[in-house]
Amino acid sequence: xxxxxxxxxxxxxxxxxxxxxxxxxxxxxxxxxxxxxxxxxxxxxxxxxxxxxxxxxxxxxxxxxxxxxxxxxxxxxxxxxxxxxxxxxxxxxxxxxxxxxxxxxxxxxxxxxxxx
Amino acid sequence: xxxxxxxxxxxxxxxxxxxxxxxxxxxxxxxxxxxxxxxxxxxxxxxxxxxxxxxxxxxxxxxxxxxxxxxxxxxxxxxxxxxxxxxxxxxxxxxxxxxxxxxxxxxxxxx
Numbered sequence: 001x002x003x004x005x006x007x008x009x010x011x012x013x014x015x016x017x018x019x020x021x022x023x024x025x026x027x028x029x030x031x032x033x034x035x036x037x038x039x040x041x042x043x044x045x046x047x048x049x050x051x052x053x054x055x056x057x058x059x060x061x062x063x064x065x066x067x068x069x070x071x072x073x074x075x076x077x078x079x080x081x082x083x084x085x086x087x088x089x090x091x092x093x094x095x096x097x098x099x100x101x102x103x104x105x106x107x108x109x110x111x112x113x114x115x116x
Numbered sequence: 117x118x119x120x121x122x123x124x125x126x127x128x129x130x131x132x133x134x135x136x137x138x139x140x141x142x143x144x145x146x147x148x149x150x151x152x153x154x155x156x157x158x159x160x161x162x163x164x165x166x167x168x169x170x171x172x173x174x175x176x177x178x179x180x181x182x183x184x185x186x187x188x189x190x191x192x193x194x195x196x197x198x199x200x201x202x203x204x205x206x207x208x209x210x211x212x213x214x215x216x217x218x219x220x221x222x223x224x225x226x227x
Binding site: 044046057101106 | 209
């Protein structure tokens with residue numbers, strides 16, 4: 001199993017960013033995919049998930065600015081965050097959700113920097 | 117602020133036993149949702165240590181163990197080693213939030 005994320009991004013405040021997570025080594029469509037972020041020196045923050053049925057759930061803290069999608073034909077999940085602020089500067093991880101929403105497999109992380 | 121509360125830091129000497137607590141509520145740990153624990157070494161991706169309160173993935177030493185009681189859970193590390201120095205996070209589904217929040221994290225220092 002591998003989760004390979006897209007590369008680092010630098011964005012200006014107010015812009016949007018879309019991070020991809022390409023999965024391999026398993027049947028993509030039968031597992032959920034979660035997104036977690038970590039600001040510099042800060043704790044892990046759960047952001048959202050998309051389950052095997054394609055339904056999504058978002059953290060109340062960022063709901064309205066984040067959209068999780070997937071392309072099952074490409075075994076790829078996407079996380080788009082809009083109206084970026086400096087506090088969105090973080091490493092963004094995708095992680096495969098197991099039965100009780102624990103994560104054994106993680107992507108390598110994508111650094112998103114929001115700077116004027 | 118997370119709905120799961122962890123001590124900011126713990127420490128212990130090599131060979132000692134330390135525990136890290138994770139205090140929740142009736143909408144998460146107390147509702148019998150499984151608690152999971154992760155270890156994050158500086159600059160690395162988090163690593164799963166314990167899932168479903170007490171289960172260790174293959175390859176995780178049995179020095180690491182999890183437990184749960186009421187609305188709290190604990191991670192115990194015995195035979196402390198220098199390589200255990202890292203940040204540790206608990207995680208649990210929360211029915212009020214509808215998500216899977218992490219605790220605030222605990223920094224373990226090996227003296």
